[in-house]
Amino acid sequence: MKICKRIMAVLAAAAMLLTLVPALAFAKVAPETAPEKTPEVPEGYDGVVVMSVEVLPLGLAFIVPPTYVPYHEGESVAQLSVRLFEDYGLSYTGGDLESFYLTSLEYPNLDMLEVNVPDYLMEQLIANYCYDEDEGWDQAEPTNNMLGTGNYTYYSGWMYADNDVIPNVGSSDVPVEEGHVYRWMYSIYGYGMDLGMSDGWGYFPEFDNPAMGVTRSEAYTLFADILEDDDLLSQVGAGCPAHEEFVAFLNAIYYQGSTQEEIDAAYDALSEALGLGVTVVPGDMDGDGAVTATDAILVLRVAMGLIESDNPAADVDGNGTVNVTDALLALRAAMGL
Numbered sequence: 619m620k621i622c623k624r625i626m627a628v629l630a631a632a633a634m635l636l637t638l639v640p641a642l643a644f645a646k647v648a649p650e651t652a653p654e655k656t657p658e659v660p661e662g663y664d665g666v667v668v669m670s671v672e673v674l675p676l677g678l679a680f681i682v683p684p685t686y687v688p689y690h691e692g693e694s695v696a697q698l699s700v701r702l703f704e705d706y707g708l709s710y711t712g713g714d715l716e717s718f719y720l721t722s723l724e725y726p727n728l729d730m731l732e733v734n735v736p737d738y739l740m741e742q743l744i745a746n747y748c749y750d751e752d753e754g755w756d757q758a759e760p761t762n763n764m765l766g767t768g769n770y771t772y773y774s775g776w777m778y779a780d781n782d783v784i785p786n787v788g789s790s791d792v793p794v795e796e797g798h799v800y801r802w803m804y805s806i807y808g809y810g811m812d813l814g815m816s817d818g819w820g821y822f823p824e825f826d827n828p829a830m831g832v833t834r835s836e837a838y839t840l841f842a843d844i845l846e847d848d849d850l851l852s853q854v855g856a857g858c859p860a861h862e863e864f865v866a867f868l869n870a871i872y873y874q875g876s877t878q879e880e881i882d883a884a885y886d887a888l889s890e891a892l893g894l895g896v897t898v899v900p901g902d903m904d905g906d907g908a909v910t911a912t913d914a915i916l917v918l919r920v921a922m923g924l925i926e927s928d929n930p931a932a933d934v935d936g937n938g939t940v941n942v943t944d945a946l947l948a949l950r951a952a953m954g955l
């Protein structure tokens with residue numbers, strides 16, 4: 619109670635003193651973000667985008683993990699895809715680049731891997747005659763490690779997404795755009811229903827689909843950042859500070875049935891472990907994004923040594939110490955001054 623009164627008295631005094639704090643000092647108070655990891659654009663290219671090739675409904679993770687691919691202005695997604703496949707030494711069939719349609723793609727060592735369809739999806743496959751518990755798959759399994767249209771199930775095939783949406787035009791007709799995430803995905807059910815990106819065009823019964831509408835572009839960009847940046851990469855190896863979070867992140871994105879909440883939580887935990895994208899709003903002690911009187915009181919309590927805190931938001935003017943000036947600045951921010 620006494621402490622409370624003292625704080626209120628100091629705050630009242632602080633309010634009066636507000637006009638004495640040079641306005642300039644406050645100019646520094648702007649949201650600060652850890653520097654974004656922007657990959658370098660290689661000589662001769664116009665930008666980079668993230669691309670991946672995934673086989674998640676079969677539990678077979680990625681052929682190409684989310685990775686940065688440089689592009690030339692005006693290139694189509696088809697052109698870029700073909701370059702990616704060639705860079706990775708992957709055989710493919712898909713016709714010419716003017717009307718490209720990926721019909722098969724090499725999955726190295728596919729014959730040595732075991733298919734593992736998530737249970738909720740397998741239920742749908744069985745109920746809709748794509749898989750029989752005695753007979754197995756409705757269609758032939760791939761040969762020569764070429765994963766293509768009509769393998770495993772009648773509905774299987776390659777699809778692609780531009781920022782988590784399957785475009786209704788072919789990849790030859792989509793120009794590459796800066797900052798986008800392009801994913802090649804092997805679908806085995808419902809024309810992308812298994813990927814959570816389609817309602818099955820009305821041909822398949824609805825089911826409780828954890829993947830429906832889940833966006834992964836942000837998480838895939840983080841994955842690409844890690845693969846691109848030696849400094850980040852060195853933090854995720856076994857025994858390294860962000861290893862545990864990285865493993866949890868991989869588990870979340872390798873599983874087709876991960877919900878948005880699960881992917882976001884894994885993303886946040888890994889970002890934090892890597893010290894990335896943590897936004898510090900000076901003065902926002904409770905981290906709700908806004909500076910209020912509550913925050914100002916907390917800054918003041920820290921300044922007066924009433925509570926201990928290593929919250930960087932307390933040092934509002936960023937001079938390395940927390941004192942009454944910081945509390946005043948927080949109060950000004952709270953009052954919109």
Ligand SMILES: [Ca+2]
Nearest residue numbers: 902906908913
């Ligand atoms: Ca706040």
Ligand SMILES: [Ca+2]
Nearest residue numbers: 933937939944
């Ligand atoms: Ca300070």
